[in-house]
Structure formats: C-alpha cells, structure tokens
Amino acid sequence: MFFVDTLEFEGLGNRSYLAGGMRTALVVDPPRDIDQVIAAAARHGVRIAFVAETHLHNDYVTGGLELARVTGARYLVPAGASVAFARTPVADGDAFPVDEHLVLRALATPGHTPHHTSYVLEEDGRAVAAFTGGSLLIGTVGRPDLVEPRLTEQLARAQHASARRLADELDDGVPVLPTHGFGSFCSSSQAEGEATTIGQERRTNDALTRDVDTFVAEMLASLDDVPAYYAHMGPANAAGPAPVDLTPPAPADAEQLAARLAAGEWVVDLRSRVAFAQGHVAGSFNFEGEGKLATYLAWLIPWGKPVTLLAETPEQVAAAQRELVRVGIDRPAAAATGDPAGWVRAGEKLASFPRARFADLAAVRERGERVVVLDVRRAAERTDGFVDGSVHIPVHELPGRVGEVPEGAVWVHCAGGMRAAIAASLLDAAGRDVVAVDDGFDAAAAAGLPLTTPDSTDRATRTE
Secondary structure (H helix, E strand, C coil), rough: CCCCEEECCCCCCCCEEECCCCCCCECCCCCCCHHHHHHHHHHHEEEEEEEECCCCCCCCCHHHHHHHHHCEEEEEEECCCCCCCCEEECCCCCCEEEEECEEEEEECCCCCCCCEEEEEECCCCCEEEEECCCCCCCEEEEEECCCCCHHHHHHHHHHHHHHHHHHHHHCCCCEECCCCCCCCCCCCCCCCCCCCEHHHHHHCCHHCCCCCHHEEEEHHCCCCCCCCCCHHHHHHCCCCCCCCCCCCCEEHHHHHHHHHHCCEEEEEEECCCHHHHEEECCCCCEECCCCHHHHHHHHHHCCCCCCEEEEECHHHHHHHHHHHHCCCCCCCEEEEEECCCHHHCCCCCCCCCCCCCCHHHHHHHHHCCCEEEEECCCHHHHHCCCCCCEEEECHHHHHHCCHHHHCEEEEECCCCCHHHHHHHHHHCCCCEEEEEEECCCHHHHHHHCCCEECCCCCCCCCCC
C-alpha cells in the first residue's frame, strides 16, 4: 500500500508531494515553510526518509535542505546541480528504497534546467506515480528560458525529448504529478485541469503531439515575461536557504509608519482592493493578501527593500509572512493591524480613489472627457485585443515607468482587477489622479469600447 498527498501553494502556482508507505515517506520539491510538510507526515504516522528536488528552483526558495536537516532524511539533488552544501547527488537510473515494496527511481529529464530530474515511484516494480517537477506538466511543459538565454532553444529541444522519454517509459495510467503549472510563471503556458496521466498527456500535450521543430518554434514564440525576483531564487537555492522565522514582526504605530514611508521603505496594505480604495495610508501600496501576493510583491519591490505589512488581523499578517518567505522576503520590518484610521497620525486623513467598471469608462469617453487609459496587463495578453488608444505599461514595469504615464486622470485596468489595484496604488502614491477599473476585460467590448488587435487593419474595429 502507498499514499500520495498533494500540498498546494496557490499563490505561487506550485505543488509539493508527500508519498510513502506504512512506515516511511519521501517529499518532492518541498516549500520553504516545512512545518506543514512535517504535520502531514505526522498525520500518516510516517518518518520522512528522503527529500527529493527535481531541480534548483527559479520561482521559490526551497525548504529541502532544512527539512532534511530536521528530519534526518537523505537529501536527493540532481548531480548536475551546482550547490554549496552536502547532499546525495542523483544520477539517471538511481533507485532508492522508500518503504516495503516501494522504490523511487530517478529519470533524467533535462529541459526546464540542464540537470532536471523526474522521479518515478514504483510499487513492486510497477510505476504508480511520476513526479515530473518542471518537465511534463498538465497540457504543457516547464519553460526553458530561465537558466541562460543562449541555452533556451537547446533546452526547449531537450524538453521535447524528455517528455517523450516519460511517455515511452511509463504506462498510460501512471499519474503525472508536476510541481509547476497551476499558475506558476515557470510553466511555458497555463494549462487547464487539476490532474492528468501519461495517457492523457500523450493525447493532448504539444510535446507529445507535435514534431520537435514545430514544438520548439511555438514554445519560443509564446514565452511570457519572467518575474524579476527569479534572478534571486536560483542562487539562494544553490547556496542553501536558511531556516525561516515566522514569529510576528514588530508592531508599528502611525508615527513609525510615517517615518518608514519618509525613508522610502515600502508599506504594503494586504486588505482587499475595495477596502484599500475606500481609505488607505497615503503612500502605501495595495497587494491583496488573498491574491498572488508573493509573486507580484516580489516582482515589483526593489530587492532587499524593507517592507511593512498592514492588515485587518494578525492572522492575515501571519499568512502573508508565510507566503513571502517562500520567495525570499524573510522578515517584515514591522506590521500594523486593526482599523486603518489608527494608521495615520492625528490630524491626517486616509487617502482614497474611485473604482469603476468598463461601462463607466465607456460613458466617460462618450461624454468627450479626455482620460488616460492605462493597460497594465502583460504584452502577451494584449495580443487578443486592447482598448483603442490605451497606454501599455505592464504592472511589473510600472514602478520604474510612472513618469511615462501621460498627464491627466488615469483609468487603469488589467484582466480582472487585482493588478489594476496594485497599479492604482502605485500611481496614487505618486500623486496621480487615478481610477481603478475593477472589472473583467471581457466587459470592455460589452460596454461598447472600441478594441484593437495588433493585426487589425482597422485600428478602431469594434469587437462584438
């Protein structure tokens, strides 16, 4: 008998796995906050005997080294990965007994990184699960451009070969259990679905249905922006991440918040975008705790800049701390909770800005009012259409390009509202007159706004 538990991390779009038998277990690609992994093992009554990394991760800081230290497990790391700590180097074909009848077999699957390794769990010699990391994902594969630009095409071709190796060596019914692909920017494209098998991927995955040249050409043409903080994740993982400290940060009063803002530090409000727009500390930024907090805060903040967290409850601060340590933002400088009115000094007022829908923007334009429409989606998202005459600055570029936003009232939008709220808070902090469009982009056409596509012959084509 064996089990496989999935640990999901929606904020980063990743998964880790705990798998094992009656007495011992293994962990694949653990998060940096290892307490939940240890708790999961305790629920099963098993000892963690192995901690396995499929590759040196580019999108988060691993907890593998600390988990192995705490539990005494063997730390399995691909032999080709250059690291500064002791580990068990893993080569293609290596096998490790996990529990009675259970063996973990390593399968070299380069592509996402040159040293990428998948792991196949076998019960009595029969494959029962494939932990594919950033190799074969659900309907796609891991992106090949995160290591070195000069290696991108070579690694894309390796991804094609690795996916086919997995399909050739494993039966159709074997579950495919990837680390990436659930919103992670490590995925070459975002696929739908929560579960898959080798057989399903054989029928639907481009790496298994297209020839290598077509597959590589299409993949290279579709690669999206890379979060800036990725540059810090690989080195951190290679050096060996330190244990995390999730104790509450120091409390900050209104005077301290004002001083931190005056010093150029980041004060981040974790409340909903609705609450933030209604009233917030002037100069603070809105990154919703319930959204992709870690991804976008780590992407936008100057690396190493002190950050203070604002939230309604201490529990929301604690949840944000847990998210942030996964991307190397280890200790908030301070935190404040409760009523926002207590976050400003006596005599000062909370700042605010309006929210709107695309229908409101259409009405403003129909009245002839001149406003700036700022689209903060990524370039790849604009290929399906954008509001005619809109200015395009992706939200992750906005901190360094605020000065490029034309004069006038700025109506800022994204695809659904979360990134528009981030951008609106950045612009508001810079003293701009801003309106946050909190609406799905599909509503733009329904509101009658003229949309343009990059290949349009008529720049004012109305999309029905």
